[in-house]
Each structure stands twice: as C-alpha cells, then as structure tokens.
Amino acid sequence: MSEMSNKKMKHLDEMTLLLYIERQLDRARGLEVSAHTQECDTCRTLLRALERESRLLTRAMLEEDEPLPSRLAQFQERARKSMQWIWGLVFGLAATGAYALYTGYILPWQQQLEQAGFGGSNLLGLLIFQGAMWKGWQSMITFLEVLAMVTLAGLGAVFFRRRIRRGSVLALVFAGFCTVLALPAPVTATEFRKGGTAEVRKDETVKGDIYMNGQHARIDGTVDGDAYVFCQQFDMNGHVTGDVIAFSQSSHIKGQIDGNLRSFNNNTTITGTVGKSAMLFNEVVTVDADAKIGRSFTVFAEGLNLDGNVGRDALLFFAHANLSGKIGGGVRAKGDSLEIGSAAVIEGPVKFDGNKAAEVSPGAKLASPVEFKQTQHKHTYREGSYYIWQVIWAAAFILFGLVLFALMPKFSQDAVKSAEQYGAAAGLGVLVLFGVPIAACIACITVVGLFIGVSTLFLWYASLYVAQLIVGAVIGQWLMGRTNELWPFIGRMTVGLILLRLCTTIPHVGGWVKFAAILWGIGAISLALYRRFQPVIAPGLPSAPHTPPIPPNTTVGGALPA
Amino acid sequence: MSVPGITEPTEAIARARAGDAEAWGELYRDYAPAIFRFSRRALPTREDAEDATMEIFMKLKDKLVQYDATRSFSAWLYKVAANHCWDMLRRRKIRQDKETDDLENVPLEHPDPSQLDMLIEQRTSEEVRRALDKLGGRARMALVMRYYSDMSYDEIADALGVRRAFVGVVLLRARHELRQALEGNAALAAGGA
Numbered sequence: 197m198s199e200m201s202n203k204k205m206k207h208l209d210e211m212t213l214l215l216y217i218e219r220q221l222d223r224a225r226g227l228e229v230s231a232h233t234q235e236c237d238t239c240r241t242l243l244r245a246l247e248r249e250s251r252l253l254t255r256a257m258l259e260e261d262e263p264l265p266s267r268l269a270q271f272q273e274r275a276r277k278s279m280q281w282i283w284g285l286v287f288g289l290a291a292t293g294a295y296a297l298y299t300g301y302i303l304p305w306q307q308q309l310e311q312a313g314f315g316g317s318n319l320l321g322l323l324i325f326q327g328a329m330w331k332g333w334q335s336m337i338t339f340l341e342v343l344a345m346v347t348l349a350g351l352g353a354v355f356f357r358r359r360i361r362r363g364s365v366l367a368l369v370f371a372g373f374c375t376v377l378a379l380p381a382p383v384t385a386t387e388f389r390k391g392g393t394a395e396v397r398k399d400e401t402v403k404g405d406i407y408m409n410g411q412h413a414r415i416d417g418t419v420d421g422d423a424y425v426f427c428q429q430f431d432m433n434g435h436v437t438g439d440v441i442a443f444s445q446s447s448h449i450k451g452q453i454d455g456n457l458r459s460f461n462n463n464t465t466i467t468g469t470v471g472k473s474a475m476l477f478n479e480v481v482t483v484d485a486d487a488k489i490g491r492s493f494t495v496f497a498e499g500l501n502l503d504g505n506v507g508r509d510a511l512l513f514f515a516h517a518n519l520s521g522k523i524g525g526g527v528r529a530k531g532d533s534l535e536i537g538s539a540a541v542i543e544g545p546v547k548f549d550g551n552k553a554a555e556v557s558p559g560a561k562l563a564s565p566v567e568f569k570q571t572q573h574k575h576t577y578r579e580g581s582y583y584i585w586q587v588i589w590a591a592a593f594i595l596f597g598l599v600l601f602a603l604m605p606k607f608s609q610d611a612v613k614s615a616e617q618y619g620a621a622a623g624l625g626v627l628v629l630f631g632v633p634i635a636a637c638i639a640c641i642t643v644v645g646l647f648i649g650v651s652t653l654f655l656w657y658a659s660l661y662v663a664q665l666i667v668g669a670v671i672g673q674w675l676m677g678r679t680n681e682l683w684p685f686i687g688r689m690t691v692g693l694i695l696l697r698l699c700t701t702i703p704h705v706g707g708w709v710k711f712a713a714i715l716w717g718i719g720a721i722s723l724a725l726y727r728r729f730q731p732v733i734a735p736g737l738p739s740a741p742h743t744p745p746i747p748p749n750t751t752v753g754g755a756l757p758a
Numbered sequence: 759m760s761v762p763g764i765t766e767p768t769e770a771i772a773r774a775r776a777g778d779a780e781a782w783g784e785l786y787r788d789y790a791p792a793i794f795r796f797s798r799r800a801l802p803t804r805e806d807a808e809d810a811t812m813e814i815f816m817k818l819k820d821k822l823v824q825y826d827a828t829r830s831f832s833a834w835l836y837k838v839a840a841n842h843c844w845d846m847l848r849r850r851k852i853r854q855d856k857e858t859d860d861l862e863n864v865p866l867e868h869p870d871p872s873q874l875d876m877l878i879e880q881r882t883s884e885e886v887r888r889a890l891d892k893l894g895g896r897a898r899m900a901l902v903m904r905y906y907s908d909m910s911y912d913e914i915a916d917a918l919g920v921r922r923a924f925v926g927v928v929l930l931r932a933r934h935e936l937r938q939a940l941e942g943n944a945a946l947a948a949g950g951a
Contacts, residue, residue: 210869214933215926218904220911241871248878249933250905256886257799257906264791265808613803616850727805 208232208239210246217247389413394427396434405438413444415451422455430461432468439472449487466504473508483521492525509544526563530571536560583701590697597665597689605682607724612669614727615720624726625663625719632656663717664710668693670720766831775822786815789832793839799890800843800902814842836907840899840917847895874937881940889939897932904929 208229215221216229233240387406389395394410396402400417408415409426415434422438430447432440439455445462454471463480466487473491480499483489487504492511500517502510509525517529520537526544532551536542538559546566548554554566601608615621633656639649672688675695679685696713700706767788773781793814797807818838825834881889890898896918903909903917914929915922 211926211930214930218911218926218929220926238871241875242869245869245871245874245878248875252878252881252883252886253901253905253936256883256890257795257902259883259887260791260795261884261887262798262804264794265804267808268790268794268811610805 207236210242213239213243213246217243217250398434485521493523503539534566536562536566586697586701590694593661593664593668593693593697594690596661597668597693598686600662600665601669601686601689602682605685607728608666608669609680609685610727611666611717611720611724612673614723615666615670615716617720617723618716620723621716621719623719624722625715625717628656628659628718628722629715659718659721660714662721663714664696665689665693666717666720667713668696671695768827771822771825771827771831774819782819785818789835790815792832793835796836796839796902796906797843799887799906800840800899801846802891806846810839810843810846814839817842833909833913836903836909837913837917840903840907840909840913844895844899844917847899869937877937877941885940886936889936892939893932893935896928897935900925900928901932901936 212221212225212229213233216226219226221229233243387402387404389406389408389410391410393412393414394408395412395414396406396408396417396419398416402417402419402421405421405424406419407424411427412429412431413425413427414431415423415436417434419434419436419438421436423432423436423440423442425440425442425444425447427443428445430442430444432447432449432453433451435452435454437454440449440453440457440459442457442459442461442464444459447459447461447464449457449464449466449470450468452469452471456472457466457470457474457476459475460477462478463482464476464478465482465484466474466489467484468486469488469490471490473493474489475494476497478495478497481495481497481501483493483502483504483506485503488507489504490507492508493502493506494511496513497517498515500512500514500519502517502519502523503521505521506523506525510523510527510529512527512529512531514529514531514534516533516535517531518535518537519527519542520539522541522543524543527542527546527548529547530549534548534550534554536546536554536556538557540557540560540562542560542562545564546554546562547569548566549569549571551571553568556562556566633653636649636652636656639652669685669689669692672690672692673679675691676684676688679688696709700710700713702709767785770781770784774785790811794807794811797810797814798804801807801810818835821838825831890901893901900914900918903914909917911922911925914925918925918928920928
C-alpha cells in the first residue's frame with residue numbers, strides 16, 4: 197500500500213484493534229478489521245504493537261519474581277494438618293498461665309499488702325497503695341486484666357475463624373507469656389527473708405540486695421545493697437549502703453541509709469540519716485530534729501512535720517504542714533495550710549500555692565518572704581493561656597512527628613496503613629493500652645524485671661504520643677488523599693494532627709476523643725510492629741511447588757469463529 | 759482456564775467439602791502460589807497480598823460448597839480472588855477520582871504505532887511490574903484479571919461492577935496509564951497517529 201493511499205484510508209481506532217486481538221468483535225466486524233489491517237500499514241503496525249504489549253504484560257505478570265512468603269508457606273504447612281489439638285494445647289496453656297498469674301503474683305501480693313495493713317480507709321496517705329483508693333485500684337487492675345484477657349480471647353477467636361496463621365501466633369505468644377509466668381521465679385543474687393518477723397540481726401551483714409516481707413521487718417545490721425521491704429511495721433536501725441524501698445503501714449528510720457529512701461506507707465518517721473534523697477508517699481510524715489536528709493526531699497502526704505535537716509530543695513504536697521527544721525535549698529509547696537515555725541531556717545526561696553497564706557513565725561529565718569499564690573478553682577479552658585499552650589503543644593507534636601516520620605518513614609506508613617484496619621487496631625489498642633502497663637508493673641514488682649518493666653512503661657508512655665501522630669496522619673489522608681511520598685505524608689499528618697488537637701480541646705468531649713485516638717493509634721502501632729517482626733522470606737523452607745497460573749488468553753488476531 | 763501440570767482437583771475438592779483438612783491442605787499447596795502472585799499484582803503491597811491470600815483461602819473454606827464441579831476450579835478460584843482483592847481496594851478507597859471519570863471520555867485515537875512499538879521493545883518485565891504499581895486500583899485490577907488470570911470480559915465486568923461494553927474501555931485506559939507510567943510521556947499514550 198502506497199503512502200498516498202494510506203493517507204486516504206480511514207484508520208481503525210485503537211479500541212477496535214484491541215477488541216480484535218482480544219477476540220471480542222463479532223465475526224463480520226472481525227473480518228473487516230482483518231481485511232483492513234492487511235492493506236493499511238499504520239493499523240497493522242499498531243495492531244502488532246498492541247499484540248506485543250499484551251505479551252509483555254502477560255510475561256511481566258506471570259514471571260515468578262519472588263518466592264512464596266514464609267508466612268504463607270507456613271500457613272500452607274499448617275493447613276495440611278488438623279490444628280484442633282494445637283488450639284486445645286494453646287488454650288490449655290493460656291488457662292494455666294492465667295491461673296498461675298493469679299495464684300503466683302496477684303493473690304500473694306494482695307495477701308502481703310493486707311498483712312502489711314493496707315486495709316484502712318485513709319485517702320491521701322499512700323496515694324494509690326492504701327485504703328479505699330488502693331482497693332479501688334486493685335479492683336481496677338483485676339478488671340483491666342480481665343478486660344485484657346477477654347479482648348485477647350476475642351481477638352484469638354476472630355483470627356482463628358478468619359486467619360489461622362495470625363490467630364495462632366497471637367495465641368502462642370500469649371500462651372508463651374503465661375507459661376513464663378507459670379515457671380518458678382529465677383534464682384537471683386537477691387536475698388529473700390519472709391515470716392512473722394523478717395530481720396537482719398545487729399551483728400549481721402547482708403552482701404547484696406535484700407527483699408523482706410512479713411508482719412514486722414527489722415534491719416538492725418548492715419545491708420550492703422538495696423533493701424525492698426513489704427510489711428506492716430518496718431524498723432530500720434542499722435545501715436543500708438544502697439536504697440531503701442518500703443511498702444508498709446508504719447516505717448521508722450532510725451539508722452543510716454547511704455542511698456535514697458522511697459517509701460509508700462501510712463506513716464513514716466525519720467530520726468536517722470538518709471544520705472541522698474527521700475521521696476515519700478504517706479499519710480503522715482515526721483522528720484525529727486535529729487534527722488538528716490542529704491539531698492532533696494519530696495513528699496506527698498496529708499500531714500507533714502519537718503524538724504530535721506534537709507540538704508537541698510524540698511518539693512511538698514500536703515494538706516497541712518509544719519516546717520521547723522533547716523532546709524538548705526528552696527521550698528516549693530502546694531497544700532491547704534502551711535506553718536513555718538520559729539526554729540525554721542530556709543536558705544532558698546519559699547513558694548506556696550494554697551488555700552490560705554502561710555503562717556510564718558517571727559523567729560523563722562527565711563532567705564526571702566514566702567511567695568504565696570491563692571489556689572484558683574476555675575476551668576482552665578476559659579483562660580487565654582490555655583489556648584496558647586495548646587498551640588505550643590500542637591507545634592511540639594508536629595515537630596515530634598516530623599522527626600519521627602523522617603527517621604522512620606516506612607514504619608510510619610505501615611502504622612498508618614494498619615490504622616485503617618479499624619477492628620484489629622482497636623482490639624489491639626485495648627489490649628496494649630491496658631495490658632502493657634499491667635505487665636510492666638508485674639515485671640517491676642518481681643524486682644528482677646525492674647529495668648524491663650520501667651523501660652516498657654517508658655516506651656508505652658511514648659507510644660501514647662506517637663499514637664496521636666498516626667491518627668493525625670490517617671485523618672490527613674482521609675481529607676487530602678493518599679500518598680507514599682515523605683513530605684506530602686508529613687503534610688497530611690500535620691493537617692490531621694491539628695484537627696485532632698482541635699477536637700481534643702472541646703470541653704467534656706475532648707478527653708474522650710483523645711482517649712479514642714490513643715486507643716486506635718496504639719493499636720495501629722502494635723499491628724505494624726507485629727507485622728514487622730513477621731519473617732518475610734523463609735530461606736530454610738523448601739520452596740513451594742511451581743504452579744504456574746492459568747495461561748493467559750492472548751491469542752493474537754482473528755475473528756471469533758462463526 | 760487451568761493450572762498446567764495440575765489436573766482439576768475434583769477428588770480433593772470433594773474431600774475438602776467433607777471437612778478433610780488434608781485435602782484442604784492439598785488445594786492450598788497447589789493453588790496458593792498462583793493466588794499469591796495474583797494478589798501481589800493486584801494489590802499495592804506485599805503484606806496486602808499475603809493477607810489477601812490467606813483471607814481468600816479462608817473464604818474458600820466457606821464458599822467451597824458453592825463451587826459448581828462441572829466448571830473449572832481455577833477459573834472459579836480466580837473469580838473469588840478477584841472479588842476479594844477488588845473489595846479490599848474499594849474498602850480502602852484506593853479508587854482515585856480519575857477512575858470515576860466518565861469512561862466514555864477516553865480518547866480512542868491511534869497512538870503513534872512506531873513510538874509504541876519502541877516503548878514495548880525497550881521495556882523489561884521488571885519495569886512493567888514497577889509501572890503496574892503506579893496505576894490506579896481499577897486499572898491494575900483490570901489488567902491483572904485479563905492478562906494474569908485470563909478472565910473473560912463478562913467476568914471482569916461482573917467483578918468491577920461495570921457494564922460489559924465498558925470492559926474494553928477500562929482495559930484500554932489501563933494500558934494508556936501503564937504507558938504513561940512506563941514512559942512518563944502522556945503524548946505517547948494519548949497522541950494521535
């Protein structure tokens with residue numbers, strides 16, 4: 197066909213040629229196309245290009261460019277077997293673990309605390325470890341534990357029905373966790389002393405840490421390490437070179453502690469020496485005239501009497517306090533009423549935030565007059581500064597998100613994608629939000645796991661903020677569409693976060709919005725982490741048998757047979 | 759539509775329907791790689807494809823009773839997979855605005871045949887797969903259904919929820935998108951002869 201005649205001929209459109217090679221034209225039209233392409237070079241060239249494109253597409257799709265992921269290969273292996281017995285075992289272990297958790301940790305702890313006298317009805321004394329509040333807290337822990345376990349069981353059931361692989365992993369992890377709890381506590385260098393009276397005798401020296409619990413605990417000798425004490429009455433007459441951490445109804449510190457004192461008691465009296473700092477959560481705290489606290493002094497108490505010597509600053513929260521001792525630094529106090537006696541010597545500034553002004557005896561020696569601030573009882577959201585702080589917080593969040601997303605772009609994207617699996621994210625969110633702190637606290641009280649427990653708590657706390665960033669990114673993507681690029685992604689996070697923060701400032705509702713966002717986001721993070729730790733490729737596994745998929749029907753040219 | 763080297767698993771299907779876990783495992787072993795690859799081509803990420811494969815096989819357990827043994831098992835399985843993947847994409851709102859445009863507005867002029875020929879000649883399978891990742895959900899889904907699993911226009915129309923007459927348009931448009939992704943040259947995809 198000459199070029200001239202080619203120009204005169206009306207070309208077939210691409211759609212017709214595609215339908216022709218796909219055998220979608222009727223016979224008559226197919227014959228027309230066939231005849232045309234034999235005469236028209238342009239259409240014939242295009243037809244051949246489309247055919248080659250079809251072949252390229254098919255080849256690209258059928259090529260085995262990656263092996264079957266291990267997750268699927270394992271699923272395959274599992275699928276060939278009946279899983280019923282494994283699930284029986286898993287849930288059996290889980291039940292055993294739950295029972296061990298209760299009998300091994302919760303019940304004895306509860307009994308020890310009851311023995312130690314935490315059965316009263318005081319409100320402030322021990323903040324959370326005492327009286328009605330403690331009981332409430334204990335009930336809350338039990339409730340949350342049950343909630344966490346029920347959630348886990350529910351998730352397990354859902355996954356079991358729909359996703360054998362995932363459900364079984366979760367259940368196995370859970371069973372493993374419970375099995376570990378059921379195992380006897382590992383042997384450590386810590387010395388344990390129990391009984392009606394747990395004591396370190398006067399002529400005795402304990403090398404290393406000591407853990408004491410009983411009706412009455414006494415340290416008359418020397419402990420060359422830390423002392424952890426759970427009891428009703430605690431007397432410390434000896435010498436502890438490390439820290440003392442005491443949970444008791446009544447503690448009397450007459451001896452010498454080289455380290456820090458941390459006490460969660462009904463009442464504490466210090467007549468001896470604390471080398472470093474003291475932090476006390478008590479109902480009544482008395483620091484006698486002979487007592488010495490080397491560094492800072494932090495108190496949460498209903499009543500405080502300070503006649504002794506504090507080396508540095510004091511941070512005090514109380515209902516009523518009397519300061520008649522010497523304080524080497526400043527005082528920052530918040531409470532109902534404060535008296536400063538004539539024997540008081542305070543070398544730094546005194547700031548008091550209370551209901552009425554401090555009563556200062558004329559004989560008291562203060563570096564400067566007491567700065568008093570009347571406690572204000574009004575809704576903060578009526579103040580302009582509240583909104584300024586909200587803006588500052590939002591900016592800090594955005595900055596944090598920017599750094600986080602820039603450092604971990606892939607993980608951030610994964611977490612945001614996981615957040616779109618609403619059910620799984622919410623379920624895991626409930627589990628992690630409540631379950632992790634409980635597990636961390638349990639780890640903390642086992643002493644051995646103190647580091648792990650505290651680290652986990654820190655990570656959990658940080659994740660509360662990250663969760664809001666993730667939810668912000670999800671909201672941003674809802675509004676502005678999806679993206680896989682970093683800066684547009686950060687932009688969406690910023691927009692979403694601002695909206696989220698705005699919602700959280702709404703009085704009464706904002707708190708719930710924040711809670712829901714944290715729950716959702718923390719679940720998404722957990723889901724993304726879970727997926728990240730899933731092995732992707734199984735080098736050790738035999739490759740799946742080659743099963744080429746259905747051959748493509750890319751028959752070239754020709755009309756359908758009549 | 760069948761898997762080469764694998765005869766129709768009539769017996770395994772019958773046993774799997776009766777609750778034989780071993781038979782179900784056989785079906786999985788024989789067909790999971792193909793379904794994974796299908797999902798991998800159709801969905802944005804590898805994780806999505808893994809999830810989809812497992813979900814499709816879990817769904818299969820419930821749906822196996824609906825399978826008509828007189829028809830091809832592979833074809834039926836791909837149909838289940840296509841519906842599942844398309845549902846996933848729709849749930850995630852991956853469909854972009856451009857996909858909801860009027861399908862009849864697609865330009866139907868000739869591309870430059872020689873340029874198209876050159877583009878096809880120069881591209882490797884790997885490049886095509888990468889370009890596929892850049893396509894919208896419906897375009898990719900249509901190409902995968904047609905050129906991977908050899909589904910008919912009727913089946914594609916049914917899965918995508920479009921009229922059969924528009925399947926060709928969807929496929930052509932998907933090819934145009936693919937060319938743009940391959941070349942970044944809109945003129946090639948939409949240019950006149």
